[in-house]
Amino acid sequence: MKNNQLMIRGDYLLKLNRKSPIPLRRQVEAYITNQIATGEWAIGSQLPSQRVLAERLRVNRSTVTAAFDELTAQGLIAGNRGGGTQVINNTWGLMAKQKPADWGAYVEAGQFKPNLPMIRTINQAEFIPDIIRLGTGELSPDLIPSNDLAKLFLNVSTHGMSLGYSEPKGNLRLREEVSKFLKPKGVAADPESVLIVSGALQALQLISIGLLDRGSTIVLEKPSYLYSVHVFQSSGMRFYGLPMDSEGLMVDCLSQINKERGKTIVYSISTFHNPTGKVMTSARRKSILNVCERMRLPIIEDDVYRDLWIDAPPPPSLKSMDHSGNVLYIGSLSKVLSPGLRIGWIVGERSVINRLADIKMQNDYGSSALSQWAAEECMRSGMYEAHASYVRDQLRIRRDYMLDLLSVYFSDLAKWSSPSGGFYVWLKLIPDIDPNTLFECALANGILLNPGVVYDRAASHYLRLSYAYASINEMDQAIPALRKLIVNLAEEKV
Amino acid sequence: MKNNQLMIRGDYLLKLNRKSPIPLRRQVEAYITNQIATGEWAIGSQLPSQRVLAERLRVNRSTVTAAFDELTAQGLIAGNRGGGTQVINNTWGLMAKQKPADWGAYVEAGQFKPNLPMIRTINQAEFIPDIIRLGTGELSPDLIPSNDLAKLFLNVSTHGMSLGYSEPKGNLRLREEVSKFLKPKGVAADPESVLIVSGALQALQLISIGLLDRGSTIVLEKPSYLYSVHVFQSSGMRFYGLPMDSEGLMVDCLSQINKERGKTIVYSISTFHNPTGKVMTSARRKSILNVCERMRLPIIEDDVYRDLWIDAPPPPSLKSMDHSGNVLYIGSLSKVLSPGLRIGWIVGERSVINRLADIKMQNDYGSSALSQWAAEECMRSGMYEAHASYVRDQLRIRRDYMLDLLSVYFSDLAKWSSPSGGFYVWLKLIPDIDPNTLFECALANGILLNPGVVYDRAASHYLRLSYAYASINEMDQAIPALRKLIVNLAEEKV
Structure with a gap:
């Protein structure tokens, strides 16, 4: 049995009521719907085969087939290439599906096509423990x-x-x-x-x-x-x-x-x-x-x-x-x-x-x-005023530290200006590297980046670095590691 | 000079620059626009007459007329019936005006036409000091x-x-x-x-x-x-x-x-x-x-x-x-x-x-x-649990008090059921009284009501009373006063 194949709860047999006026086919349908709705059988997972289900529920295979057909018609399950059947939706999902365009799709403007999946990944990756967030636009927790x-x-x-x-x-x-x-x-x-x-x-x-x-x-x-x-x-x-x-x-x-x-x-x-x-x-x-x-x-x-x-x-x-x-x-x-x-x-x-x-x-x-x-x-x-002054001092230290690291590790790889305040260094990379590849490689190495394309589709050579969030130690680790990654990717390309 | 007629700031004369390459007409226009934009001359107020403005600004009347024409074309001012001119909009107002339908208009559904102005009045009247809020769906401040x-x-x-x-x-x-x-x-x-x-x-x-x-x-x-x-x-x-x-x-x-x-x-x-x-x-x-x-x-x-x-x-x-x-x-x-x-x-x-x-x-x-x-x-x-228990005790006292007052003052005027929890008594008035009139008369007497029409257009005989907000003393005042109002309005009608 495959890893992601669903288990049938042993106790369910008790719930099929053979004396009920509700046909067994409907009861099987209700059982599957319930498994899906409660999240027991998640979207994307493989259903047990019709044969297995029929055996376990002690009904004819044709009963299971009828239930499967109905649920397929309702859009809850679908056959997949391997001959199996998958959960593809649930009641709320059917409702949510109606308007992916509103929240999933950006409006085109000025030729800009924002990289939505990347932004999503960034938001999620922020919760990975021990990830080094080199572009996060927030104060480090120790500055709050x-x-x-x-x-x-x-x-x-x-x-x-x-x-x-x-x-x-x-x-x-x-x-x-x-x-x-x-x-x-x-x-x-x-x-x-x-x-x-x-x-x-x-x-x-x-x-x-x-x-x-x-x-x-x-x-x-x-x-x-x-x-x-x-x-x-x-x-x-x-x-x-x-x-x-x-x-x-x-x-x-x-x-x-x-x-x-x-x-x-x-x-x-x-x-x-x-x-x-x-x-x-x-x-x-x-x-x-x-x-x-x-x-x-x-x-x-x-x-x-x-x-x-x-x-x-x-x-x-x-x-x-x-x-x-x-x-x-x-x-x-x-x-x-x-x-x-x-x-x-x-x-x-x-x-x-x-x-x-x-x-x-x-x-x-x-x-x-x-x-x-x-x-x-x-x-x-x-x-507020006192803290703002403290934060300014801390940001000066962090900024200077990051700029020092950059001049050691990136002077041949990138160009940047020294910011006079705020959180960010807008780094322009010299080698021609696909920003998605760089982003993913960095993530695989425990470094979360904010690529320029998130802020401008045309800014594929840029990274938004932030000295507000990552600690000095993290910068010490991440900046040289990032150099290595970029050098490798640039070489691969050649 | 009328009460709502606008004053010309004495010092403005200094600001018209007769040597500037900008025509005086444009300067007058800029002056008026500025007065409107800063809120000095509010929307709805009367502008000084062209003659008065021309005198005060020491320009020809035709200059003022030209400026007025331009601002009228821009939709900032408009002539009114009395021959005067009024401020009718400002820059942001022009923008805000674009979509009154989205926030001002409800969607029609199930024959229900909500009484938007009444809801607005209720929201605003809640901040009138010493008003007795007899329908407010909140805990009284002393219960928080x-x-x-x-x-x-x-x-x-x-x-x-x-x-x-x-x-x-x-x-x-x-x-x-x-x-x-x-x-x-x-x-x-x-x-x-x-x-x-x-x-x-x-x-x-x-x-x-x-x-x-x-x-x-x-x-x-x-x-x-x-x-x-x-x-x-x-x-x-x-x-x-x-x-x-x-x-x-x-x-x-x-x-x-x-x-x-x-x-x-x-x-x-x-x-x-x-x-x-x-x-x-x-x-x-x-x-x-x-x-x-x-x-x-x-x-x-x-x-x-x-x-x-x-x-x-x-x-x-x-x-x-x-x-x-x-x-x-x-x-x-x-x-x-x-x-x-x-x-x-x-x-x-x-x-x-x-x-x-x-x-x-x-x-x-x-x-x-x-x-x-x-x-x-x-x-x-x-x-939380301890406070919930305390609030339940207090609500019991308040509910019983309100129900007692109602049976004394409203048994011939209304019908209601005793609520077993929550905040509200849904009072059905027997006399046929226009809910807007009742609402306004009560407000004029320092009592803020939540008429039933706010919750159902057809519920014109109902009031939502709340025992959660008003104090016992306030109920003592407001319930008899409300009786008097309703009796008077019912008699007027006959």
């Missing part, structure tokens, strides 16, 4: 102040914590803190113009369902992190990627866009861009703002890396220079403090914030009151 | 153990708290607790078959986008809470409401449905139904399960009120009797412990849970790790 956050709750009695549903825009005290937090950054945001969200991804999701029609166009940097998440494409938006130069998103390209009023929006990670690490210059920010105002083109500014500068504070955000209300600004605690809090914010024109708040309520009745309370305490107590 | 929850964090060092991103299905330890929690309730749920979500509403939203096509049909009890939320209708689903009798959803009607395979699903609040308070009998549960299995019709069982029994524990859930994997089961901490935690769960067939977990990650990268940790602690430490 979990204990300090827990300690915040020691003082809770002084202050009271409301754990009912929160106001539609989020806890007012947190919104006031966000407002104070943004002021020295040049962003004048009244608490009524702030919406608390469960992280920047939810911000994008709310914008996508609340402000944009299917068929709208998102103009964005190419490459961009946004290509790696489903949020806009799965709502039927199209992407229009614009090239970047050393100053950031190229403004000339922007002004040449043939936009449809109300159906086009710009998305920019203006500071410590993901994945390139670039910072848009002040001059470029001004031009982009002017062009967008003139074209009446709204901007989503994703500014979650701002506080992670290493060499010098970055230029002011687009939002800080925005006097026309054209910019919708996204911030978050995830990159500096803790992704587990799931706290971010959107700042913008009040009517837009009201609308997004309405949609947020319809989606999840607001973010965790506990997380909102902790976020407020962190910001109010100065813990 | 905020201090106890805060104290959980005192022991945090014994256990560690991970505040990174969590696993796709949620924190494993919490899923293990949920699994243990459900076992004595007869639901055998492996932690891998549990998905942690941010409350039951998010559960529905994930199901809606992950498993159902536009145009799918949700078969549900009529009336139902589900009619009052947008989650399915805004994704283009249709509702098919079935009547209830004293045993619950009528099974004969169910079996007569002409369903399209893979496009129809049943939604039931089987225990302490919202809004009627009914409990489906064991016999009815069995019939419904059988019919659904035969018809291969999946069921969503929304079981968030189960632990709030007052007189005796309710019969086992549909899920506990489900051996075919046909039931997707929703639970939550919101109704018993704290809505602010935003923690609920979906239990179901593993492939469905995997799919929903995938979508959850794409929406918000998982629920708050802090909330998940607190939820786990509550369940593990026995605090």
